[in-house]
Amino acid sequence: PTSSAVADDDENDYTSKLYNPDGTVKEGVQQEAKQRTIATTWDVSEERIVNIDGKDPNEGKPIRVSYQLPEKWGTDDQLYFDKSEGVNKFACKGVIIYQAPGKVTIDRLEKATTIGVGKALDVTGDLDAIRVGDLIGGRKSKKDGQTYYEFDLAVAPKTCGSYKENANNLGLGFCPYDTIYLISATLINDKLYVAVVESNDIQWKFANSDLKRVRSSFKVETA
DSSP, X not given: OOOHXXXXXXXXXXXXXXXXXXXXXXXXXXXXXXXXXXXXXXXXXXXXXXXXXXXXXXXXXXXXXXXXXXXXXXXXXXXXXXXXXXTOEEOOSEEEEEEOSXXXXXXXXXXXXXXXXXXXXXXXXXXXXXXXXXXXXXXXXXXXXXXXXXXXXXXXXXXXXXXXXXXXXXXXSSOOOOEEEEEEEEEETTEEEEEEEEEEHHHHHHHHHHHHHHHHTOEEEEO
């Protein structure tokens, strides 16, 4: 089943309000659309490397990993706080970037929808919920000749109480989604690099356009 948190994507998406058909920013919304780049450089390693909320995992040089956050979001411990007038709340639970251990072939990513996204991407312990999430969408894109695999997953709690206890329980025999994961993954020299943008259902409803842009801004290149 598809939760309304994901199904309402088209209604909540205001990308068309910010951008012209040719991708340029519309006049009068430059400030809202501004982004700032979070970047780090990593050593190439056979071990797992994890970057949480933009904090450097090591002092490496060979690989540069980056993504962009809206300037309207905060900094430091308010990193995901949307300061926009009328919003003033957190738009995201967190952004995790990691390099999976060992070597990974393109075949594994191509089979992700068959073998399971969590298994294909060798998700970290903090992201184990992805292994049981429902795949809502998947696509491939190219940036500077590099192929990125994008996956949208949603996870529902095992229990959600009765309707009287939880208004989100619609009495349909299953719990609605309460966590959404937007994922981007790419390979460089048989090394798998993954970005995961995590939000709850409330954050998704008002910030899905920003969250998707954060995910799509993920970039990995040789430094």
